[in-house]
Amino acid sequence: MIYDFTYCNPTTIYFGKKSMSHLTEELQRYGANILLVYGKNSIKKTGIYDQICAILRETGKKVTELAGINSNPRYTQVLEGGRLVRENHIDLILAVGGGSVIDCSKAIAASAYYEGDPWQHYWMEQGPIENKVVPVASVLTMTGTASEMNTGSVITNEEKKLKVGRVFPFPDLCPKFSILNPEFTYTVPKTQMVSGIADIFSHLMEQYFSGDDDCTSDYLLEGVMLSLINASRKALVNPEDYEARSNIMWCATMGLNKILALSKTQDWEVHMIEHQLGAYTDCPHGIGLAVISPAYYRYICRHGLHKFVRFAKNVWHVDDTGKSEEQTALEGIQALEDFFRELGIPATLRELGATEEMLPLIAHSTIPGGGYYPMQEEDILHVLHECW
Ligand code: NZQ
Ligand code: ZN
Numbered sequence: 001m002i003y004d005f006t007y008c009n010p011t012t013i014y015f016g017k018k019s020m021s022h023l024t025e026e027l028q029r030y031g032a033n034i035l036l037v038y039g040k041n042s043i044k045k046t047g048i049y050d051q052i053c054a055i056l057r058e059t060g061k062k063v064t065e066l067a068g069i070n071s072n073p074r075y076t077q078v079l080e081g082g083r084l085v086r087e088n089h090i091d092l093i094l095a096v097g098g099g100s101v102i103d104c105s106k107a108i109a110a111s112a113y114y115e116g117d118p119w120q121h122y123w124m125e126q127g128p129i130e131n132k133v134v135p136v137a138s139v140l141t142m143t144g145t146a147s148e149m150n151t152g153s154v155i156t157n158e159e160k161k162l163k164v165g166r167v168f169p170f171p172d173l174c175p176k177f178s179i180l181n182p183e184f185t186y187t188v189p190k191t192q193m194v195s196g197i198a199d200i201f202s203h204l205m206e207q208y209f210s211g212d213d214d215c216t217s218d219y220l221l222e223g224v225m226l227s228l229i230n231a232s233r234k235a236l237v238n239p240e241d242y243e244a245r246s247n248i249m250w251c252a253t254m255g256l257n258k259i260l261a262l263s264k265t266q267d268w269e270v271h272m273i274e275h276q277l278g279a280y281t282d283c284p285h286g287i288g289l290a291v292i293s294p295a296y297y298r299y300i301c302r303h304g305l306h307k308f309v310r311f312a313k314n315v316w317h318v319d320d321t322g323k324s325e326e327q328t329a330l331e332g333i334q335a336l337e338d339f340f341r342e343l344g345i346p347a348t349l350r351e352l353g354a355t356e357e358m359l360p361l362i363a364h365s366t367i368p369g370g371g372y373y374p375m376q377e378e379d380i381l382h383v384l385h386e387c388w
Pocket of ligand 1: 039152
């Protein structure tokens, strides 16, 4: 622990089977005008929409709806939401869904009253907040991103073929409260469930694979990885295993609410590559991460060998007796890849719809960075070919 930090996360979390019972008291803190934001049709199928509408009616709210938010939310939807906020004098944006719906809601909250081009200011220039921000709250139905307890907002600009993440400053864009009922995730299709698990795993690794100091955060990260592996295997066998689904849900929230990154340098290059893969293929975020990760880690592991050996031994219980450090590190990465196969995640970018012609375009538009090794365009292209 060698870097100074300040930590404050103001999101109130209501977790568990009865967590929805807190919605009434929370809604009473805000004005009458609510923008209800949700995805395509899952909340109507599951009945969550009816439950929430009943509570909104009982609390006397005037509801405006923004439905149909895409997985990998679009900038055009952010602009549409902004228009609804201004026209209806919205007091609270209630996001009901997964990361896409919550990210889009934060983007609307930040952009609605920005006088200028929000895409340019907030995503391209990563500029400061200079305008009124509308409060956001969430009811989470799909777990993975931790958007329910962070200020991340990843938006796809289809016209520009860019998927860009913005981490807004805490606390303005932190959801005011988030309702997390693990039972709501039972109906998430298997592909989305494993995508969420891979996303969580990737968040943990992006924070873990950097730095040389003895950092409490690294021990915490290993603990959450172990819990995630254990719970995922159980949820795979029985998707309605409450204990497993609740552990996965909490691993996700803890995985990216900043607490595991305190006093640490971080990587995030796998996410940078995936965001551009997503801009070209629209693949599920976590699935893209799972395909890229083993190839990326094999490429960089010799530059941070001590940490990859630690990962192999502490997370995957690789026996290093009589093995070189590189051999042990590679066995750890293989165990990670095997875990993704066990979840049923494809092994190649081809299976996600990427063509060979896309690879240089993806590499060229990816923001270069990295933890143990500074990646350049040619390194990124090499990694993409390795998993194509
Ligand atoms: O649209 P509906 O019909 O609601 O269906 C959704 C969607 O198709 C479905 N779903 C959600 N809850 C369900 C359900 N289906 C059945 N039952 C339920 N209870 O699941 C599908 C995927 O939802 P989505 O919100 O897109 O998934 P996820 O939570 O993985 O979010 C992905 C987005 O978050 C961004 C990603 O880049 C991507 O755009 N990220 C956000 C981050 C952040 N805020 O910090 C960090 C992440 O690294 C990530 O980049
Ligand atoms: Zn992610």
